[in-house]
Amino acid sequence: MNDRMMKAVLYDRYGGPDVLYVGRVPRPEPAPGEVLVKVRAFSVNSGELAARAGRLRLFTGRKFPQRVGLDFTGEVTALGAGATRFAVGDRIWGVLGRTSGFGSAAEYVTVPAERVGRVPDGLDLVDAAALPVATTAVTALRDKAGLRPGERLLVRGAAGGVGNAAVQLGRAYGAEVTALARAANVDFVRGLGAHRALDHRTVRPADLGRFDVVLDTAGPTCGPSGAC
Numbered sequence: 001m002n003d004r005m006m007k008a009v010l011y012d013r014y015g016g017p018d019v020l021y022v023g024r025v026p027r028p029e030p031a032p033g034e035v036l037v038k039v040r041a042f043s044v045n046s047g048e049l050a051a052r053a054g055r056l057r058l059f060t061g062r063k064f065p066q067r068v069g070l071d072f073t074g075e076v077t078a079l080g081a082g083a084t085r086f087a088v089g090d091r092i093w094g095v096l097g098r099t100s101g102f103g104s105a106a107e108y109v110t111v112p113a114e115r116v117g118r119v120p121d122g123l124d125l126v127d128a129a130a131l132p133v134a135t136t137a138v139t140a141l142r143d144k145a146g147l148r149p150g151e152r153l154l155v156r157g158a159a160g161g162v163g164n165a166a167v168q169l170g171r172a173y174g175a176e177v178t179a180l181a182r183a184a185n186v187d188f189v190r191g192l193g194a195h196r197a198l199d200h201r202t203v204r205p206a207d208l209g210r211f212d213v214v215l216d217t218a219g220p221t222c223g224p225s226g227a228c
């Protein structure tokens with residue numbers, strides 16, 4: 001393979017995970033203000049699954065092949081003009097922006113330097129790749145809800161990408177955390193620090209009590225029995 005090309009995960013039609021394959025695409029060059037990143041790991045979040053399945057085709061269109069991956073970790077390997085915040089070799093994490101679209105499931109990505117940050121020392125790059133999606137929980141609990149110690153927090157979808165971070169953050173912020181997850185995930189979310197973990201398929205809203213802050217990552221659907 002010549003060094004102007006790289007491997008990337010692609011798909012030529014909407015569908016399940018079986019539509020994915022590893023193909024070749026041009027290796028990107030960093031524009032002014034951008035860094036070129038050698039990708040070490042990327043995560044798959046739920047919005048991407050919806051895109052690949054074709055449920056967002058109003059936005060994703062009908063042009064193929066399409067790419068996957070938004071979140072990533074890796075090392076800076078080149079700097080565009082004026083990208084002075086980082087040095088070659090820095091371990092960074094980030095999220096691709098709306099303009100670049102999907103594509104972190106690849107050997108390299110280019111990204112504006114302000115969209116990436118340094119991975120804390122001691123944090124493995126594979127583990128770190130699961131965390132960018134979790135920044136939504138920081139925005140929701142700290143910045144929007146202003147969660148305070150002693151408040152009662154309910155996290156719906158607590159085993160998910162955003163929810164599992166919300167449970168841990170809620171606990172770290174000193175809240176009394178109730179987590180809703182499917183039965184198989186109840187022990188998992190309890191292990192993350194939830195004071196109370198309940199099966200969302202059987203518990204009824206009226207049985208939950210009152211909360212100061214509710215973070216609902218699952219949406220407004222409730223089951224036929226009224227369980228949520």
Ligand SMILES: NC(=O)c1ccc[n+]([C@@H]2O[C@H](COP(=O)([O-])OP(=O)(O)OC[C@H]3O[C@@H](n4cnc5c(N)ncnc54)[C@H](OP(=O)(O)O)[C@@H]3O)[C@@H](O)[C@H]2O)c1
Nearest residue numbers: 046047136157159160161162163181182185200217218228
């Ligand atoms: N705006 C942003 O910045 C941003 C960023 C990231 C995500 N999001 C959005 O946030 C939402 C969650 O994302 P995510 O990555 O955390 O998704 P995820 O990993 O798929 O987690 C969603 C969780 O919802 C639970 N769930 C599904 N159906 C449910 C139901 N009927 N009742 C109760 N719980 C149910 C599932 O729990 P069980 O498996 O335990 O059943 C699952 O763990 C998505 O809509 C995503 O697009 C937005």
